[in-house]
Amino acid sequence: MTLLHLDNLTVLRKSCPVVDQVSCTITEGEFVGLIGPNGAGKTTLMRAALGLLRHEGHSSLSDMTASARAHHAAWMPQAREIAWPVDVETLVALGRIPHLPRGARIRDTDRAAIDAALAQMGLDTYRHRVATRLSGGEQARVLIARMLAQETPLLIADEPIAGLDPANQITTMRLFAELAEGGRTVVASLHDLGLAARHCTRLLLLNKGQLVADGPPDEVLKPENISAVFGVSAFFRRTDQGIVFQPLETLE
Incomplete structure (x- = not known):
């Protein structure tokens, strides 16, 4: 089943394309890593696909009503700011809003989704702690849990592991x-290409707003792509413990 379809998606800043005619189809059961250097257009692409930015071309998500989109896709933005000093459990519960009838309170089904999200992110013991008093990495885990609690078929996250320690x-x-x-x-x-190579089923490589490669990690992370887009050399090997990818040196 197709969960996201983009057709010539373009975002302009004045007359300059920040995202330039990107087309792709993403189906169920994929873990897609969106990679590229700083300023490549990754955040802009995701926000436009969600209908949060004016764009040209077509996005299947932006065509939906707000209610339908909230049941279809959960969004975790790059910004980690938590504005209100609520406890972790309350913040994660916000992910259930699309499922609640107007004026309704949290139900047993919602409670189960909240508990499952907290457990998945290892936050059971954090549920009564004030979210604004947590470290940046802990706040990131709470926001991922909120996204999980929404129980959508599609999850879209902008740098979800930034600020987390290696284990997390x-x-x-x-x-x-x-x-x-x-x-x-x-x-x-x-941005961590090593983790993207090991865990993603598919990578989309953006550069200067254009989609320059799309496919399995071993096809996208070819030396010619890495040198042309990132300006570095890299080590790539498929081992018994999975793919090992490590950028090595900048190229002169």
Whole structure:
């Protein structure tokens, strides 16, 4: 089943394309890593696909009503700001808003989704702590839990593992991969190419607003792509423990 379809999606800043005629189709069961250098257009692409930015071309998500979109896709923006000093459980519960009738209180089904999201992110013991008093990495985990509690078939996250320590980065990437194996779909912008190579089923490589490569990690992370887009050399090897990818040196 197709969960997101983009056709010539373009975002202009004045007359300059920030995202330039990007087309792709994303189906259920994929863990898609959106990669590219700073300023490549990753955040702009995701926000335009969600209908949060004016764009040309077509996005299947932006064509939906707000209510339908909230049941179809959960969004985690790059900004980690938590404005109100609420406890973790209350913040995660906000993910259930699309499922609640107007004026309704949290029900047993909602409580189960909240508890499951807290458990998935290892936050059971944090539920009564004030979210604004947590570290940046802990806040990121809480916001991922809020996204999980929304229980949508599609999750879109902008740099979800930024600021997490290595153990929580790996745990989160494994969780996303497991969700994809279970039939849900994750699209996440990522700067750690090693983790993207190990855990994503598909990579979309953006450069200067254009989609320059789309496919499995071993096809996208070819030396010619890495040198042309990132300006670095890299080590790539498929091992018994999975793909190992490590940028090595900048190119003169």
